Amino acid sequence: xxxxxxxxxxxxxxxxxxxxxxxxxxxxxxxxxxxxxxxxxxxxxxxxxxxxxxxxxxxxxxxxxxxxxxxxxxxxxxxxxxxxxxxxxxxxxxxxxxxxxxxxxxxxxxxx
Amino acid sequence: xxxxxxxxxxxxxxxxxxxxxxxxxxxxxxxxxxxxxxxxxxxxxxxxxxxxxxxxxxxxxxxxxxxxxxxxxxxxxxxxxxxxxxxxxxxxxxxxxxxxxxxxxxxxxxxxxxxxx
Numbered sequence: 001x002x003x004x005x006x007x008x009x010x011x012x013x014x015x016x017x018x019x020x021x022x023x024x025x026x027x028x029x030x031x032x033x034x035x036x037x038x039x040x041x042x043x044x045x046x047x048x049x050x051x052x053x054x055x056x057x058x059x060x061x062x063x064x065x066x067x068x069x070x071x072x073x074x075x076x077x078x079x080x081x082x083x084x085x086x087x088x089x090x091x092x093x094x095x096x097x098x099x100x101x102x103x104x105x106x107x108x109x110x111x112x
Numbered sequence: 113x114x115x116x117x118x119x120x121x122x123x124x125x126x127x128x129x130x131x132x133x134x135x136x137x138x139x140x141x142x143x144x145x146x147x148x149x150x151x152x153x154x155x156x157x158x159x160x161x162x163x164x165x166x167x168x169x170x171x172x173x174x175x176x177x178x179x180x181x182x183x184x185x186x187x188x189x190x191x192x193x194x195x196x197x198x199x200x201x202x203x204x205x206x207x208x209x210x211x212x213x214x215x216x217x218x219x220x221x222x223x224x225x226x227x228x229x
Contacts, residue, residue, distance in 0.1 A: 004154075006154075009152075034217065036220075041222075041223075042222060042223075043116070043202050043204075043220030043221050043222050043223055044155070044202070044220045045220065046217045046218065046219075049217060089154060089155060091155075097168075098143060098145070098160040098161075098162050098168060099157060099160070099168075099170060099171070100145070100157055100160075100218070101157070101171070102147075102154045102155035102156070102157075103154050104152055104153060104154040105154050105155075
């Protein structure tokens with residue numbers, strides 16, 4: 001039973017365009033959401049997060065949107081750069097435990 | 113340099129031979145956790161520790177043991193490894209925030225690729 005789902009295994013975009021990565025969750029108790037980026041042969045690195053009391057959080061080229069009623073979050077990267085090519089994981093937590101649930105990941109390829 | 117280290121980075125072993133993967137962090141973090149990454153399944157949490165002497169099961173704890181005797185170390189023990197434990201393993205650490213939220217912004221180690229024959 002996958003509580004956090006990333007239904008697109010891969011995404012390809014042109015450099016300079018917008019990349020939109022999507023994530024759905026089923027547990028209404030989740031109140032904190034994060035995005036991690038992972039390059040091959042490295043551990044994941046934290047990218048951006050959002051609390052359930054917000055619907056948007058922005059950090060430079062990266063913006064995360066949260067739609068609680070739809071149990072959906074998305075990561076927007078604008079403009080996309082070739083160095084953004086990586087696997088992106090969304091993750092969720094209920095804030096009261098130490099558990100962190102990850103999605104399956106989406107591989108983003110940004111073409112020059 | 114602030115980091116999470118794991119050893120070994122690569123390991124090939126045989127079924128039933130006990131092994132330990134070490135994890136150490138130098139950031140004085142209270143929270144530490146182990147994950148495994150498998151194709152199509154993403155990262156799944158094995159065990160986590162909110163502080164010294166406190167450990168809890170994640171989503172896939174079967175076949176694994178952990179201990180947290182010191183703040184900086186969180187070893188992962190496979191008492192009797194089986195082929196279905198062949199995977200890429202990551203250790204992570206973070207602070208434990210007042211509202212338990214900052215622990216989510218975890219620093220990950222470089223990974224340990226384990227093959228059980």
